[in-house]
Amino acid sequence: MPSLDLTVSAVELTRIICDIPSVSDDETVLADSIHAAIAPLEHLDVYRDGDTIVARTDLGRAQRVVIAGHIDTVPINDNVPTRDISVDGQPFLWGRGTVDMKAGVAVQLKLAAELVAPRVDITWMWYDHEEVDADLNGLTRLARTRPDLFGADFAILGEPSNGEVEGGCNGNLRAIVRTAGVRAHSARAWVGENAIHKAAPILQRLAEYRPREVAVEGLVYREGLNAVRIRGGVAGNVIPDLCEVEVNYRFAPSRSLDEAEAHVRDVLSGFDVEVVDGAAGARPGLDAPLAQEFLAAVRAEPRPKYGWTDVARFSALGVPAVNYGPGDPHLAHHDEERVSVAQIEAVERGLRAWLTGS
Template sequence: MSVVELTRDLVSIPSFEDETAAGDFIAEWLRRETDADVTRDEVGNVIARKGDSTADSLALVGHHDVVEPASSQVAGEEYVAEERDGRLYGRGTADMKGAVAAAMLAFRDSDPAGELVFASFVGEEVGGVGARHAIDEGFAPEYAVVGEGSTGYSSPGVTDVAVAHKGRRGSTITAHGEAAHASEADAGENAIYRATEAVSLVRNLEPPAVEVTGETLEGSVVVTEIDGGTAMNVVPDRCEITVDERTVPGKRAPLDRVEDLEGVEWTVDQDLPPMRCDDEDFAAAVLEAADGAQSATPELVTKPHATDAGWLAAAGTECVVCGPAEPGEAHTDTESVSINVLERCRESYRSIAETWPR
């Protein structure tokens, strides 16, 4: 079976909101095509192991959930998967069933240097539900290659190796006041005014930054929503602000300072961790594998988006990101992936599985 055929099969299976059928397919394929120990946990993650269980483990990691498809990406009970102009189009081709297919084939075909693990998680698109569950249940490979997009970062068409990525912390700042009629404004306490003080504080925060592979990975802190007030003639007693913060490894913006303001509280709603690989030898080995699978010269790069690599890194796994998706492809109505790059990733994954750990 070719990587195109396997990707098409995976893409055609609906896996927005319910990933059960896609997980069934992956697990059944692995049991049929390999002699690996294949398990399916209670949330739907598929994990397979082969090789020397006493050696350090290398995991090829992906996810089989997708975001909601556009109507043009659905035909009856299946999702559309179309091949044209050297690319495969459809929801999930880039993010990230193409990489899952490449990893499945590499897992089957490789003679691993140590213990080789394949893992496809659920719920990556909704905060890493599957990865977090697996980690809580003891999933702890020493090393992982996460197949999220790393193609086209150093230059168009080149599949690079990302050794760091940003995280995302979403939070809410709530300002409390005291309602009053607007004709007697001094009788109340305007929550919007208190909220504007918090906005000013956020605007003046220094975004976190860290040096990785000779470049600066810089985070950001942005107020993205505001909601307050009930009527034109009422002094508001409540105002909420949402903040999008892109975090970097080892550093956070001191958003908790807003709680020093009178009547203001701060709540973290989502916290997707950043990732950085601290094992230079592992990063170099994956780069060597990627280099051997393509005519261009890949580089070690950083990635702006949070992935399941962040959860794994936070739990102690040395991670890199290497995959076929290009910037701007994921989550679009015309999502697609290069067939040549799928083949390249399949070979890269097989190569690193057979040479790492050293």
Template sequence: MALIDLTRDLVSIPSHEDETAAGDFVEQWLRRETDADVTQDSVGNVIARKGTGDETLALVGHHDVVEPAASQVATADEDGATEYAVDERDGRLYGRGTADMKGAVAAALLAFRDADPAGELVVASFVGEEVGGVGARHAIDEGFAPDYAVVGEGSTNYSGPDVTDVAVAHKGRRGSTITARGTAAHASEADAGENAIYRATAAVDRVRDLEPPSVDVAGETLEGRLTVTEIEGGSAMNVVPARCAFTVDERTVPGERAAIERAADLEGVEWTVDQDLPPMRCEDEAFAETVLEAATGAQTAEPELVTKPHATDAGWLSQAGTECVICGPSEPGEAHTDDESVSIDVLERCRETYRRIAEQWPPAR
């Protein structure tokens, strides 16, 4: 079965530290199986194009994975190279990256090969999604700008076990460090210094008083969240601290941000953004409904337009102007686990969904 074999081949290739071999495999497969224009860029993204038209639809995935558990690494092959373990049982494929998201990459590759597209069709497999969208950002900087994209992200918690829904929005994540500075002094003469911990706790109180924004999408409410997650400061029990810093994990929503900068209005307090993964929202209802129609035709269940709690490469694409939805093998509790797996039936419905949308979008104008 082509989808199973292709998924097994992709999953077996280690790609948590170095995605080169996996990217080379995808590039070689596309050159062998299609007549598309295939490129691999300087960071390892693989992009192929076929068809013509005024509007471009991209099937987007990533071939990097998170670090595997020991049980997910097979013994070295006859050439001495380590492979990831892949096991098929009870209608599922087990192994690191089966769900997130080499299975969906395989489904997208086959749909790309088999579809007779309505416009220009692109398939893209990026590097570095698990470490902040490195590949997607590079591709965008180099001019990657499809009009529409279906991102086949397989991360959990936006579909149920028996249905593959279409996510039209997701949260982002902004990670910040807030640093308070004071003046050191001996604790016996504390008034001679400025206590950075006191300034930091005042900033913590200000963060706690902020109201995270929320937005209603597809009948659901995406709620932002602010959480102080780490704090560090001081040098000795008898010294007034000159520095104290804490981190804030912020889950962002499309269109609005919490006003963390208010904490930096306090004397001696600085705010630094360490990571900012953008949220996503599809503003093109016709596109979302067309993808939903394709997903409905590919399964017996009744999929819905939903939202997703986690950031993906769709956030970077959406920020750059691409209308995005997410539709992939999302099953509760699978991605990033030590027994990660994906349903073969779910991969088949993803492949058929991708083929259908490629042949239906863009509609005749």
């Protein structure tokens, strides 16, 4: 089991934990290392559920904050071990997980070890299986087994946000749109009905669709409705009798999941639409007093989060939550994934200043 030295810099700690592979469903080694490093700290009460580790202060403060980050990554593609690179003369760490989101986790681990008497009580959560199906997510499991651990006045997810504060998140819905035909030999196509050809109007509607930009509590969220996958065909000499177009809808948090589904069905009326997955978004929640204090402490101008993140889980529980972490989200999952050293240091300074009141 690799040893984690939480006294090193957050930059060096990022390097260490990135070099411990933890692709989804293979997080145990990293989880063991985190647990071994955190468990001896006397100022923290530590609880483990599978490969999710929770560490809490219990100082009797008037307010509590959850600060969370996932420890899994998407699959490695020759981008481990981590290495130092320079981009436009600035130092970066390159490698899988540097952006999404081990740099954020490294900052959290270092602060968890060092902040013995923060101004608020803190619940630190490092969880598994974020990059895969929601029912496998460590927070989903933890919410079932220990819902009491989610009690808080405010939450921060260390998702990459370029060191800026991103409030709330868009919702996410996936649907399968089907067309049916009749199989026939392609040499006698007139005998059958081509289901793939029948999908052309679906693609036309999606191509002509103009997504909204929606203001929610002062932040403008951009929506999107797109075909992301097409399945159809039987053989090279057979007219297909089925075609499926997978559609992804990213919708502003002003819409409920039911409203989002109704909108997709309206746009694609006349076709067989099956919703196969969906998650509501999260409103920014930046009017919460702790959120305002946080923004002031880190000197941030809040922005909207266009993708879905686990802030929605906290929002659904009545806990306002934001995304705040180092790394450019455009480089998440990228083969050239890399994080700015300056952003790691800036996020550490920002969180430290807010949590200590200094």
